[in-house]
Amino acid sequence: MSLLKIDEMTQRFGGLQAVSKFEIELQGGELVGLIGPNGAGKTTIFNLVSGFYQPTEGGISFNGSNTAGLKPHQVTSMGIARTFQNIRLWHDMTVMDNIRIAQHYRKGYSVFDAFLRTKKYRDSEKRIENIAWEMLEAMDLKEFAHELPKNLPYGLQRRVEIARAMSIKPKLLLLDEPAAGLNSADVEGLIKLVRWIHDNFDITIWMIEHQMKVVMSLCQYIKCIDFGATIAEGTPEQIQNDPTVIKAYLGDDTI
Amino acid sequence: MRKYSLNIAFAVGCLLIVAGAQAGLFNLYVQSVILFMGINIILSSSLNLVNGNMGEFSCGHAAFMCVGAYVSSIVTVLLFAQNKILGAPLLPPDLAPFFFPIAIIVGGVVAALVGILVAVPSFKTRGDYLAIITIAVNYMVISGIENLDIVGGPRGFMGMKQVVYAMSDVVDIPWMMIWTLLGTAFTLWILRRYISSTYGKGVNAICQDEIAAEIMSVNTNKIKLVTFMLSSGLAGIAGGLFAHVIGYVNPQSFNILKSTECLVMVYLGGMGSLSGSVLSAVLFTLMLEALRPLQIIKWVIIPLILVLLMQFRPEGIMGNKELSDVFPKLRRYFTFK
Numbered sequence: 130m131s132l133l134k135i136d137e138m139t140q141r142f143g144g145l146q147a148v149s150k151f152e153i154e155l156q157g158g159e160l161v162g163l164i165g166p167n168g169a170g171k172t173t174i175f176n177l178v179s180g181f182y183q184p185t186e187g188g189i190s191f192n193g194s195n196t197a198g199l200k201p202h203q204v205t206s207m208g209i210a211r212t213f214q215n216i217r218l219w220h221d222m223t224v225m226d227n228i229r230i231a232q233h234y235r236k237g238y239s240v241f242d243a244f245l246r247t248k249k250y251r252d253s254e255k256r257i258e259n260i261a262w263e264m265l266e267a268m269d270l271k272e273f274a275h276e277l278p279k280n281l282p283y284g285l286q287r288r289v290e291i292a293r294a295m296s297i298k299p300k301l302l303l304l305d306e307p308a309a310g311l312n313s314a315d316v317e318g319l320i321k322l323v324r325w326i327h328d329n330f331d332i333t334i335w336m337i338e339h340q341m342k343v344v345m346s347l348c349q350y351i352k353c354i355d356f357g358a359t360i361a362e363g364t365p366e367q368i369q370n371d372p373t374v375i376k377a378y379l380g381d382d383t384i
Numbered sequence: 385m386r387k388y389s390l391n392i393a394f395a396v397g398c399l400l401i402v403a404g405a406q407a408g409l410f411n412l413y414v415q416s417v418i419l420f421m422g423i424n425i426i427l428s429s430s431l432n433l434v435n436g437n438m439g440e441f442s443c444g445h446a447a448f449m450c451v452g453a454y455v456s457s458i459v460t461v462l463l464f465a466q467n468k469i470l471g472a473p474l475l476p477p478d479l480a481p482f483f484f485p486i487a488i489i490v491g492g493v494v495a496a497l498v499g500i501l502v503a504v505p506s507f508k509t510r511g512d513y514l515a516i517i518t519i520a521v522n523y524m525v526i527s528g529i530e531n532l533d534i535v536g537g538p539r540g541f542m543g544m545k546q547v548v549y550a551m552s553d554v555v556d557i558p559w560m561m562i563w564t565l566l567g568t569a570f571t572l573w574i575l576r577r578y579i580s581s582t583y584g585k586g587v588n589a590i591c592q593d594e595i596a597a598e599i600m601s602v603n604t605n606k607i608k609l610v611t612f613m614l615s616s617g618l619a620g621i622a623g624g625l626f627a628h629v630i631g632y633v634n635p636q637s638f639n640i641l642k643s644t645e646c647l648v649m650v651y652l653g654g655m656g657s658l659s660g661s662v663l664s665a666v667l668f669t670l671m672l673e674a675l676r677p678l679q680i681i682k683w684v685i686i687p688l689i690l691v692l693l694m695q696f697r698p699e700g701i702m703g704n705k706e707l708s709d710v711f712p713k714l715r716r717y718f719t720f721k
Contacts (some may be wrong), residue, residue, distance in 0.1 A: 219589050222592065231601060232582065233583075234603075243583045
């Protein structure tokens, strides 16, 4: 059974068709890319998968169950985590707190447990703290645990955001332009990090990326969309030489 | 030891105040200032949870205070006082000290339920639009009560002094002082525990980036509901205490001016800082009293102080820091958890 199956998904905003009849099927353990020119509808697809929008037509099923009508936090607790194009950390809370808050779905205690500091509360907080430390350790962020993200360099903020998404222990990780705004040294680091995550965790990664270097060196399979419709798909080599992709990015040679 | 030092210091301070009041060390005026300080601490720290920690702009806090005040007053007067409409007391006055806290809590619970009126719209709206909704709720509550003849309508509701006397008849100790200090302790205790738990940190996450919070598995609607209900419930407790301290309530004492006073205290103390809220409530109460000789000119001076504060220290006294962040040495003596 496939991990994520999107079936003829269409999304309209008024008269604008942002996504039309998009289809994809991800198997466990894949590393797939989604590319396309600006405004092609890539982020809309991610927003649909993570539950921000409900598709106008078509359905999304994750791990065999339909995600229609679920709120984003419910989708996340099913095992879909994501990062954002522009980093969305909670900048006035420590890195540690950022990761702790991402454990909300497994806190397992009610607000009254928090008031009374019951055993359930203490056990759960301890577990959350351990998970957070483990993740910081694994992502090499331990020394920044008590720093505020806004004081960290951009490359590290990316890493924290990915660590925060990973601390949810997702089955599917959606990366929305992880290399946006990074310098070339950071991009190298990012490629290594994504590959390391893919190799070391039981996870499927689906990424939107503009930097061809990142997509071509990481992804096993790429889907290219334009105006909400799929225009090409295949291995990195096939995509690189596909005339429709080149046309979508660079335009026609006739004037 | 370090873990409990703050609680012990607070308890000792409260005991000293109560003992002082009992021994007659403070006159009634000083006592009433201390009572208002306690009530203001509850108001400012509970509003701070919504305005400071959650980043919403609630300017109708007095509405919940009003609900709490009326509900707990009605309960106590119904049970322990002679009233023209509500009739003879239902219970012997000896039981007053036991039922008084229950009445206050009932007031808080009803206020929390009224808080849902604000919490549900907050799922979809935020910022300025939610601020308008809170003002609307403030007016709804006041107009509603003004049109309820059974509780006196615009003339107000009386009889709470009889309840306080009934408590004093049982044991002659400064009951209102005890209940107010207990209410303050309860508020600070519950808020401190709430905002330092992972559950309550979701409130800060909503403030800083709601979309990120939702995508990182925080059930934002539930947190908003719980936070608004907690905040308005505590305001209701403050209202109940206020009604019994004054002995008389009328709807207009909970109008937008009272809400503004709560807002001023929050902004004076610093957004999101619990110790700032406590500090500013104390300072604000003292300032109101110190400027009393100026009479009506007071309302020129106090807003002026606010203007100067916004000009020169817009983050308030404490910013968004706690006392232990400003003076790290304090951590040797207590922990903020």
